[in-house]
Amino acid sequence: MAARQAVNPKNFFAELKRRNVYKVAIAYGVVAWLLIQVATQVFPFFEIPNWVVRLVVLVIIIGFPIALIVAWAFELTPQGLKRTEVADAMPTRPSVRRAWIYVVIIGGALALGLFFLGRYTGLRRSEGTASAEKSIAVLPFDNLSRDPDNAYFAEGIQDEILTRLAKIADLKVISRTSTQQYQSKPGNLSEIAKQLGVAHIVEGSVQKSGDAVRVNVQLIEAANDSHLWADTFDRKLTDIFSVESEVAKAIADQLRAKLTGREEQVIVARPTDNPDAHDAYLRGLAYNLKTANSPGNSLGAQKYLREAVRLDPKFALSWALLSYVEARGYLTQTLQPTVALREEARQAAETALTLQPNLGEAVLAKGQYHYACLKDYDTAVRYFEQARQFLPNSSRIPESLAYVARRRGQWDRSESYFNEAERLDPRNVLLLTQRAQSYNALRRFPEALRKLDQILDITPDDQGTVILKAAIAQAEGDLPRASALLTPLHPNADDTADLETQVYQTILERQPAQIIPRLKEVLAKPNPELGYINGELRFWLGWAQEVDGDHAAAQQTWRQARSELEPFLKEQPENYLLIVDLALTNMGLGDKAALALVEGAIAANPIEKDVLTGPRLVDIFARVVARMGEPDRAIAALQKLLSIPYEGPLASNVPLTPALVRLDPMFDPLRNDPRFQKLVGLPASK
Missing domain, CATH: 1.25.40.10 (Tetratricopeptide repeat domain)
Structure with missing residues (x-):
């Protein structure tokens, strides 16, 4: 056997190049980065535990020197993988030499593609995404104090403990708005955990007497109802923050959550x-x-x-x-x-x-x-x-980002953010309602109804949700279905949109006499907390009286409404909803100030600035010019409105639909216009 030729130290780097070690290092780095991107971007999407990600990274690190050693000792030839001294004697075809370049290019392209996929699509999860084993929901704490007025204190302690836990990125903590519908210490913990998507439940109670507080907390593994940890704390009010910190730290330890230095400081902080x-x-x-x-x-x-x-x-x-x-x-x-x-x-x-x-x-x-x-x-x-x-x-962060995207007209992005918020807060009624409102704005009414039914599964008697279902029925032209939903309800003046939806129903039916006494009853004792809304309700009373045929009463009511609304404009000059109320009231009175008000509001709030609510003003403009004898401008505005998504200005905020325009008395002056008839699907006049 021939003696092995020694590598000349002076030519070491040339030898590395000859043996393709550089190429292997580059290719390994590209592919390794690609694999790490897969692990960090895609694995969390399928809720693969974090330890798997760490294992992938560790194996890649260990494999790097091994790959370099193999590259030094072996070479890829047309006959396969050969030891380097054997391969040296064989001619190397250019195609084989180029193989490494192709590996680098293809690997780099895949890596870049995955990077941008993870960066700009829903696969990207927040840094706080935690594994299922470290997921937790904190249920409402029992108020064991003799004074029921101390319930606020028990609610606050629960929320502050939850908030401390929620600031630990290695945990998945469900927001309070999703847990508050449950009673403390409910029966079927495994079912609740399934509904919330968590593995662990925290229960507790608070008893406050004078300046003494007793807090009892227990951590439960929901799958088998086993208690992982429990403790009772007897402290003074001045020491309540230390209790919250100890509870949060104990739970984090039990779930083996890793805390950063900043997180350790946060959970022991004393806000005051x-x-x-x-x-x-x-x-x-x-x-x-x-x-x-x-x-x-x-x-x-x-x-x-x-x-x-x-x-x-x-x-x-x-x-x-x-x-x-x-x-x-x-x-x-x-x-x-x-x-x-x-x-x-x-x-x-x-x-x-x-x-x-x-x-x-x-x-x-x-x-x-x-x-x-x-x-x-x-x-x-x-x-x-x-x-x-x-x-x-x-959940408030993706929820807030969803609202911004919605106002920018980025509906798909908004829905992606809503999905993220819903994962963190799956039973938040306000969040689910806003998702339904988005579907309403897009006129995707079947999807909105499914979301509203989801809310009713959580809170079966939620009046606002039933009202929204009725508003969808109105938009679809199904007044009998809307009436069946609305008749059993008795909204208060505080529930302005609910009450106005009931009034709107009677106006669409052209039978408002039944609602007029209710509006008069509400306005006989106006609630000062409602501010200008009292004047808004008076506008609705005037509209009901007008449709009922009592023109004189309507005029008197609208004059009073205007006198109630105008003083608020001095303190709220940018409140376009107040401007809308004034414009509609002046429209009823036949005052051309209505048109000036709405045109000024449109100029200050263009659709380009806010695609969700900007069209509201165009909606009001269409109504005003229709009543003011300008059919060309009214029909042009309606054509635009019926072609875009937006949140309506009246009652429960559904946008105009052909069915709703056909029913609404405000558009009566347009009914004999062939353009209007074609637009809303009415038969042509003979």
Whole structure:
């Protein structure tokens, strides 16, 4: 056997090149990166445990030096894999030499493709995605105090423990809005866990007496109902945060969650050292956690959160929640959307961020302010994405991103974000309602109805959901079905959209006499919390009277409505819903100020800026010009509206459909126009 030729150290790098070691290293790196992308981007989508991802990475690292050794010792030839000294004696065809280049190119293309697939599609999961073994839901805590008014305290302790757990990225924690429908210590834990998509359940109770508190908590594996951990804590009110921290740490340890240094700091943080400020915060939080987004709940939350920050001006968490409540109230008009409210929301968010720049709730609140108060969607998205790193389990982040995408007309992206939010918060009635509203805006009514039925499975007696089903029936022209849904309901003035949907039903039926006494009863004792909405309800009374044939009464009612609405315009000059009410009221009175109001609002709120609600003003414009004797402009507006998705301006916000336009008395002046008849499917006049 011939002696093996020694490698000359001076030519070592040339020898590496000759033996294709460089090519193997490059190809291995590309393919390894490709495999790691598959593991990190695709595995979580199928809920493959994180340890499998770590194993793939470890095997790839170990395999790298082995691949280099094999490349040094062997070479790919036309006859197959040969030892290098044998291969040296054989001629190498150019096609074989080019094989490595093809491997690198193909591997690189696949890697880039997967990168962009993971980056820009729904396969990308948030960094907080946790394995199924580390998933958890915290059920409502029992209030064992003798005073039932202490229920807010038990709710608050549960929420604060849940919030601490939710900030651990290695856990999957279901949002409170999905767990609050359950009773504490329910019977069938395995069924609840299945509904929520978790493996573990936390139950607890709170007993408060004076300044003493007893908190009992237990962690249960839902599959076999076995108790993994339980403890009872007897503390003073001043020490309640240490209890919450100990509970969160114990649960994380039991689930073997890995905490970063920042997460360890977060779960032991004390938001305030002032017990009275904390108590006020918990009371405000209790209002904010209520399912109904009503003026009463928004005002209650605002009142107590203002008190909390007055008692402790350095209470960043309370400042953040105050800003969030006010910005949401500004948008949904459960608070009067004044310039002063908008400014208070801004100051509260900025105060929270100044006090704690890394507080996720503060970052989220600043994003909510830009979204809800300024319609500055680019800035809002930046804050929402920044909040992800602090709130890995928060459904509010993808939910908020869904709202932004929806207003931009990015309907598919909005639905993807809604899907993400629903995974984190599968039984959140408000979230599910918004998904139904998106389907309504797109006129995808069967899908909207399926989502509404899903809500009724969670809360069978939810009045607002039944109202939405009735509104869909109206949009489809099925007034008998709408009537059957609406007749058993008795909404209060606080449930403005619900009440207005009932009024609209009688107007579409051309039989409003039955609803007029109810509206008069409501308006006899107007609720000051509703602000300008009282004037809006009076407009509806005038419309009902007009359709009922009492023109004189309608004119008197509309004059009173105008006098009630106009004063609010001084404090709310950008409230286009108020402008809509004034425009419709002036339209009823035959005042051309109606057209000036709506045209000004359209100029300030173009469809391009907000495709969801911008068309609302075009909807009102179509009604005004139809009644003002401008059929050409009315029909052009209707043609546009019937071809685009949007959220309607009246009652329950369904958009116009041909069936609804056929039924609505406001469009009566157009009925003999052949263009109108063709547009809405009416037979031509003879």
